[in-house]
Amino acid sequence: MIAPVITVTLNPAIDLTVTVAELRLGSVQRARTAQSGVGGKGINVAGCLADWGTPVVVTGVLGRSNAEPFSQFFAVKRIDDRFVRAVGETRTNIKIADLASGDTTDINLPGLPVDVPTCDLVWDTLVELVRPHGLVVLAGSLPEGLPDDTWARLIADLTHHGARVVLDTSEGPFAAALAAPAEHLPHCVKPNRRELEAWAGRPLPETSDLIAVARDLNRRGVELVVVSLGPEGALFVRDGKALSARLPPMRVLSTVGAGDAMVAGTVAGLRDGLGLPELARLAVAFATGKLAHVGPHLPARAEIEALAAQVALTTLAG
Numbered sequence: 001m002i003a004p005v006i007t008v009t010l011n012p013a014i015d016l017t018v019t020v021a022e023l024r025l026g027s028v029q030r031a032r033t034a035q036s037g038v039g040g041k042g043i044n045v046a047g048c049l050a051d052w053g054t055p056v057v058v059t060g061v062l063g064r065s066n067a068e069p070f071s072q073f074f075a076v077k078r079i080d081d082r083f084v085r086a087v088g089e090t091r092t093n094i095k096i097a098d099l100a101s102g103d104t105t106d107i108n109l110p111g112l113p114v115d116v117p118t119c120d121l122v123w124d125t126l127v128e129l130v131r132p133h134g135l136v137v138l139a140g141s142l143p144e145g146l147p148d149d150t151w152a153r154l155i156a157d158l159t160h161h162g163a164r165v166v167l168d169t170s171e172g173p174f175a176a177a178l179a180a181p182a183e184h185l186p187h188c189v190k191p192n193r194r195e196l197e198a199w200a201g202r203p204l205p206e207t208s209d210l211i212a213v214a215r216d217l218n219r220r221g222v223e224l225v226v227v228s229l230g231p232e233g234a235l236f237v238r239d240g241k242a243l244s245a246r247l248p249p250m251r252v253l254s255t256v257g258a259g260d261a262m263v264a265g266t267v268a269g270l271r272d273g274l275g276l277p278e279l280a281r282l283a284v285a286f287a288t289g290k291l292a293h294v295g296p297h298l299p300a301r302a303e304i305e306a307l308a309a310q311v312a313l314t315t316l317a318g
């Protein structure tokens, strides 16, 4: 039997999504709607995988005082909940959706500080769960109290156990993870353009610039690099081969977590051993399907399969 996918979220969030007619900074505005739901990157990935029918286990650190919506979410989606509950409250992140421009502004709070002993409880859970060739998703920012090399150290342990790690993070923790020796690098990373530029230390305006950096990561030992580009779709680079994949959305209710849905589709593709074109189709179909929902939910499997068939793929020379 193939092991369940494990996702790790050390800094989860309740996402409070507020829609305004037109965002004007420095003024009093009335919200048109407000909707609160569970979030955090690894939890979003797990929600999408569960909807697809993939067995998934979640861990990380939740604040005990507002853990109930998370417990309910995991129960409804039949996600195996191995989160450590710590004293305190999980952060609330504010997402302001501007109806006029269609843009979303994210205000993400620092989150519940996590100390090293609490983090060690998560480590113990992971050591118990991890299996050779199993897929482990490490996603999101790190909470206050943990050093930037936290994901890097965890990747070293997980790769030692033979797991394949998919990493979706940014800034210092992303740089620390990519500074590791080849045998301790993640199997796959999914930066967006801004995150890859920050890591490369220069603007990457052309597709060829993005592919060059992704190929460099392949050569260093990151087997699969997925660069998400919002409405422009995404690039998938493996073995030096590069594909662009995109699909216009039918309906956009929320772009929050579209990147996480793309990670979920990528993981589903890796789990099924798909070739690069089929994996790219599935990842973009997951992301596009999620746009029609607020929160980490996918449409029915048949709809995702229909979307995957419509994805426009282009092989790129770079």
Ligand SMILES: Nc1ncnc2c1ncn2[C@@H]1O[C@H](COP(=O)(O)OP(=O)(O)OP(=O)(O)O)[C@@H](O)[C@H]1O
Residues within 6 Å of the ligand: 191, 192, 227, 228, 229, 230, 231, 232, 233, 234, 246, 247, 248, 249, 252, 255, 256, 257, 258, 259, 260, 261, 262, 284, 287, 288, 291
């Ligand atoms: N407006 C859009 N129109 C079409 N597709 C979109 C749009 N926004 C996102 N997508 C799809 O979702 C994927 C992921 O989106 P994006 O690049 O915004 O991820 P992200 O920056 O990681 O976002 P987040 O951190 O909110 O999850 C894109 O590669 C694309 O396939």
Ligand SMILES: O=P(O)(O)OC[C@@]1(O)O[C@H](CO)[C@@H](O)[C@@H]1O
Residues within 6 Å of the ligand: 011, 013, 014, 015, 038, 039, 040, 041, 044, 093, 106, 108, 139, 140, 141, 142, 256, 257, 258, 259, 260
């Ligand atoms: O602050 P981080 O951990 O980088 O990102 C957290 C977050 O923006 O990521 C998800 C969308 O990808 C949201 O559910 C959540 O609020």
